[in-house]
Amino acid sequence: MDAHLQAKIQHWLSLDGDAPSRKAIEALIESGNSAELASRFSGRLTFGTAGIRGVVGAGPMAMNPLVIQQTSKGVADYLKAQIKDSPMRGVVIGYDGRHDSKRFAHDAASVLTAAGIKVYLTARVAPTPLVAFGVLHLGAAAGIVVTASHNPPQYNGYKVYWSNGAQIIPPHDSGIAACIEAAAQQKVEMLTHEAAKAENRLVMLGDEFYSAYRDSIRQAELLQNHTAPQKVSLAYTAMHGVGAEMAETLLKDAGFTQVYSVAAQREPDGSFPTVNFPNPEEAGAMDLVMLEAHKHNAMLACANDPDADRFAVAVRKPGATADMAAVDAYQMLTGDQVGVLFGHYLLSHAGKDQRLTCCTIVSSSLLSKIASSMKGVCETTLTGFKWLTNVGMQKQTPQNRFLFAYEEALGYTLGSMVWDKDGLSALLGFAQLTAELTEKGQSVWDRLEAIYRQYGFYLNQQVSIALSGRENRPSIGQLLRERPPKEIGGRNIVSVDDISTGLRTFADGRTETLDLPASDVLIYRLQGDARVIVRPSGTEPKVKCYYEVVQPFSDGMSWEEAQNRANEAMAQLIEQHQASLPQ
Known part of the structure; x- marks a missing residue:
């Protein structure tokens, strides 16, 4: 063990008053595990x-x-x-x-x-x-x-x-x-x-x-829609986290009587014994709440993540029957779908002085289209709820108050009671949205289809790509800036946003300044309203890509047909874009 590492370890031990922590370091010293010590003190x-x-x-x-x-x-x-x-x-x-x-x-x-x-x-x-x-x-x-x-x-x-x-x-x-x-x-x-x-x-x-x-939620102006709450049935899981008591209380306060909690996941448990990964986005994480929902023929299977700042929901499929498996009877909505439903719902109800919405650069651009058509504004920010709420505060005015923000990773905030993602108010808001639709004889799927028919069938997907053999070579971002593509996936490029320079460049050479903090991100807007976002990882041989395609959804087309066409377009775009990246 070199002297520098030894000095760092001794300094740490001189300050650490926690016996188990000290013993763990002392055990590594006694066993001569210099590699592990070097890692822990790097x-x-x-x-x-x-x-x-x-x-x-x-x-x-x-x-x-x-x-x-x-x-x-x-x-x-x-x-x-x-x-x-x-x-x-x-x-x-x-x-x-x-x-x-x-x-x-x-x-x-x-x-x-x-x-x-x-x-x-x-x-x-x-x-x-x-x-x-x-x-x-x-x-x-x-x-x-x-x-x-x-x-x-x-x-x-x-x-x-x-x-x-x-x-x-x-x-x-x-x-x-x-x-x-x-x-x-x-x-x-x-x-x-x-x-x-x-x-x-x-x-x-x-x-x-x-x-x-609890009282602030009861008084929140965006959560006052008390249309037929007794008609909505939902299952709920706290996913071994801390949300159950408050979630159940808020739903009860608002008149929701058909609420079924997953008992095995209701109480806080840091071991998370029934889920491999306590993230509602992960495969299998929603299985128990969908099973609970299926048992009661409930409309919704809802979840908060363990600290209750995120909200996830699976909706019973049209035509689902009791003899189907729960995972076949319910379909998880994407974060973008929930965000779009919320945006449309809230803009439909809010006053003319509350039309400001926010989403991130990697979220669906559909919210911007909806807000624009409903006399609202959608500000686009860098990824992370810290940007959504800070920008929301900065941009709102007494004539245009903040209404709603979301990110595709299941984060939502309704109004300005909490300036961060709030899975509890989102749970209540979505239940109220569903109740209003139910009273009209409609479902969540009906509303989503109506939105898609009006604006187009939007499909978003994220792919992380590992690129080999990149040691001592320029980063992907640098190469893309040095040799910019002329088209992607057979689609002409309409404009390119380089967030690192704060500049949008159009195909004809025109430029616009972007109101975003500098970040190593490239956004390509393509013909047909498609979009590709590339987030290089510097010198790491990886790149995160976010794709969006928009499929026209005409009156004579079924949901399945529109979805299949969007899936085909997405698969083609991803395949061709990945093949075109500098190797």
């Missing part, structure tokens, strides 16, 4: 706009008490430098049901209170949207939620909200990261919860806080 978990997230374990490259303490000290120092009254305004801290989350949240509270900052700590597990809500509700300077969302059981994470109730964006991420680096050089002071309470620096958020979120 740096530290990078703090970015999504905070930190990683596997729970010992050392600075994993999630553990010392990493949490150092991160919290960095957050405290940055807050005090940026927001002068932050010690008095305080920080809201909540946590999910993962095995280490409560310990990590309590450690964060001890560090912040020792730094002189008041802390509002949830007395029990809390859905992530409640923390975002709490920042504005309590007028706090920031919020922290300990969660790894829908990642596998071995992960945990630490997310930060700014005083506006939204996830942090630059420059706060780099500013906090610099403060964390400084904090990691010395012992972090901590205050016991008893001492913090005695000094009025620690307030425990109990039932009253949870009720405040």
